[in-house]
Amino acid sequence: MQVLSAQLDELELPLVEPFETSFGVEKRRRLLLLTLHGRSGEEGLAECVAARDPLYSSEAVETARWMLHRYLLPDLLRREVATPSEFLGRVGTLRGHPMAKAVAEMALWDLYAREHRRSLAEMLGGRKRRVEVGVSVGIQGSVPTLVQRVGDYLEDGYRRVKLKVRPGWDEEPVRAVRRAYPDLRLWVDANQAYPTSAVGAIARWASRYGVEQVEQPFAEHEVEAHALLNRGRTFRVCLDESVVDRASLDDALERRAISSLNVKPGRVGGLTVSRELAQAAAGARVPAWVGGMLETGVGRAHGVALASLPNFTLPADLSASRRYYLTEIIDRPFDLGAGSTLAVPRGPGIGVTLVDRAVAKARRRSRIFRPSGSRL
Ligand SMILES: [Mg+2]
Known part of the structure; x- marks a missing residue:
């Protein structure tokens, strides 16, 4: 080229x-x-x-x-x-x-x-025609507002919801969402907000309310605290910010600090590294999924192509275009389809x-x- x-x-x-x-x-x-x-x-x-x-x-x-x-x-x-x-x-x-x-x-x-x-998906080795996605819900002004927002997304067709949490906005909103939607696939993401002393408390409310996955509760260098949380729990411990390259992933795998990997191609240095990380995780029986960073349709198209690879087995944080932006900058916005999925573009390149x-x-x-x- x-x-x-x-x-x-x-x-x-x-x-x-x-x-x-x-x-x-x-x-x-x-x-x-x-x-x-x-x-x-x-x-x-x-x-x-x-x-x-x-x-x-x-x-x-x-x-x-x-x-x-x-x-x-x-x-x-x-x-x-x-x-x-x-x-x-x-x-x-x-x-x-x-x-x-x-x-x-x-x-x-x-x-x-x-x-x-x-298509980019084909070039990367992707096989899926559609990829399963969920939605990430930010911290809301009140618990009833959150329950309503989650309800709106379920009505839109999303099946997996990830709540952003932090100290003071965790057990109560999680309990309320679980009570309102008993069958929901519920994940939480703290973006490193907790002190390592919170291992026990997080484990308690996450287990009690059927949280399927707890993402990055502790600072990115706190591998040991994530390992402690990961020990014998009913939920997966997902690492996002902690995994910056192959060496940090290998370290987390070796120390059993990870049971799910959030791969954001824009964060880890691109698609080549993303593919390699997911492959290494799969080798250790750790499922991977594609995360999102408020991308427009351009980044979304890259993410959807990556998520079509066989090693990405959990629902991605790649919601429909209208979840984030009123107007898209691409010609074919992503719409949510049956089974909480987005279609993988089939045209040349990213297909948009x-x-x-x-x-x-x-x-x-x-x-x-x-x-x-x-x-x-
Ligand atoms: Mg995250």
Whole structure:
């Protein structure tokens, strides 16, 4: 693949409703959208999951832009690249910045698949036509509001619901949701909000109210506390932020700190790494699933393609487009289908294209990069 130019757009999109987690509230999403123009005439598209502020991780929109501008795009534009993973090897000496690397790698995957006239799902080895998904519900103003929101999602057709929890917003909302919906597949996610002393308390309410999975209750380096919670429980302990690469996954597996793996391609450095992590987890009989980071339809299309791989066996956090955005920036928004599923796009690449008018409306900045170093 020869990339002739790259366009980096910064977009701002209002969310359908504010999304509150243990570390903050998001009302609008700022994101970087990368379009690669190949010599073949094809394009490759991806979005960066870094948020405006470094709250979820140390990366942010500005650090990702700097990384792309200073290192990743110049490398991509300077030389041909045979595969997306070859590119990852080329930039492997640059430490950290997995979100910035991921957007370049994922746009290359889209270009790679389009140049081969195949869908991204096929190129990655995906077999499913539809992928099972659930919905993630942010912290609400009151427990009755939460119960109502969950009810609305069940009516929409979702079968698995993940509640965001934190100290002070856990046992009571979980009990209320369980009482209202006795058969619901109920997961919770704390985004590292608990002290390690909370192992016993979490285990008690999670077991009592039939929580199927508890995600990342403790700080990312607290592998031992997750192992303690994972010991002989009735629920799975899922790691998200703790797993940043193969070494951290192997460590968690060895210490039996994990019984479910949340893989977010935009967070772990792209699709190549995501596929490898899910394969390693499956080898240890730990199921994997694709997580979400408030992506637009572009990131959603990448996630759905990844979730079509056989090693992703639990329902993904990839809800329908209208769960998050009033207007989509892609031509074919994702709708929830029978059995709480999304269809895997079958067209070339990620199988969706941008709606220029919607992108123009959301665009706040734009820059084009070319190999000579000349920038427009
Ligand atoms: Mg999570």
